[in-house]
Amino acid sequence: MGSNFELGVVHSKKSEAEKLLQIGVQEITRIENLLSEFISTSTTNEINTTARQNPLLINNECFELISRxxxxxxLTKGCFDISVSPLKKIYSFKNHFFNFPCHSEIIKTLQSVGYQKIELSKENQSIFFKIDGMKISFSAIGKGYAADKVKQLWINEGVKSGYVNASGDLTTFGSKADGTQWKIGIRHPENKNEILMYVPLNESSVATSGNYEQFFLYNDIKYSHNINPFTGMPISGIKSVSVFSPSAELSDALATAVYVMGKTNGIKFINQLPHTYCIIIDDKNKVYFSKKMHYAESSI
Incomplete structure (x- = not known):
């Protein structure tokens, strides 16, 4: 999944804690082998290779994840779209200057993008691509899914408290060993070693989508690795979006969707969802909060 995972459990016995951590590692590895588009034996790779030729029967786990x-x-009117993968292939997010592909190439690639062009059949649990050149990627939802799966495995084993940190996306349950709440530090957009603010987490997850790690520069404008699935263009104007919800999978997906929506529409959207909140930092370092999380906008 291209992410570093850090796992933690609160337990009175070190040997039992180590076993639980190993269960978590094994589950993340299993999901990586299932979902990664870069592993030749994965279900995702099989889908991308053959789903245009004929409807492809897939396992229930992948079918349900695609369905969700x-x-x-x-829900997001297409702002979240697992079929955006072909567009990412025509850009280079290597943190340096880059020239845009020609307009005709973007338009041509857009023809192979669109979640409506993915046909799912519940009757025989199959997937079919209606258009040539389509590919899917779970890069905007996979690590959230993995975090939720590890959390549920631990709960089934009787664990009362723990966390999964997937490259800064944090899923927690219970409380820390000293009884205090888990909390997440929102990174300063200009200084990766500085924490802008801390937000307590209560049986919840947070995922952040931003232009910190993967981006390119063009005419002195910084473009995020997030692609607008409607225009085919990488997005500028926002440095980060952090979404808080009860589910890591949902937080992961919605962070990308809100990034595409932009700060005004994104916050309006989040305000309509129960138990879901967000923080947005724009390219001028102005900070925006969704309703019930903070009542004032601020600047860094």
Missing amino acids: SQNISN
Whole structure:
């Protein structure tokens, strides 16, 4: 999944804690082998290779994840879209200057993008691409899914408190060993070693989508690795979006969707969802909060 995972459990016995951590590592590895588009034996790679030729029967786990992804696409009116992968292939997010591909290449690639062009059949649990050149990627939802799966495995084993940190996306339950709440530090957009603010987490997850790690520069403008699935263009104007919700999978997907929506529409959207909140930092370092999380906008 291209992410570093850090796992932690609160337990009275070190040997038992180590076993639980190993269970978590094994589950993340299993999901990586299932979902990664870069592993030749993964279900994702099989889908991307053959789903245009004929409807492809897939395992229930992947089918349900794709189905939920489609539901999120419907909810966000296409701002979250697992079929955006072909567009990412025509850009280079290597943190340096880069020239845009020609307009005709973007338009051509856009024809192979669109969640509505993915056909799912519940009857025989199959997937089919309606258009040539389509590919899917779980890069905007996979690590959240993995975090939720590890959390549930631990809860099934009787664990009362723990966390999964997937490259800064944090999923928590219970409380820390000293009884205090888990909390997440929102990184300063200009200084990776400085924490802008801390937000307590209560049985919840947070995912951040930003232009800190993967971006390119063009005419002195910084473009995020997030692609607008409607225009085919990488997004500028926002440095980070952090979404808080009860589910790591949902937080992961919605962070990308809100990034595409932009700060005004993104906050309006989040305000309509129960138990879901967000923090947005724009390219001028102005900080925006969704309703019930903070009542004043501020600048760094």
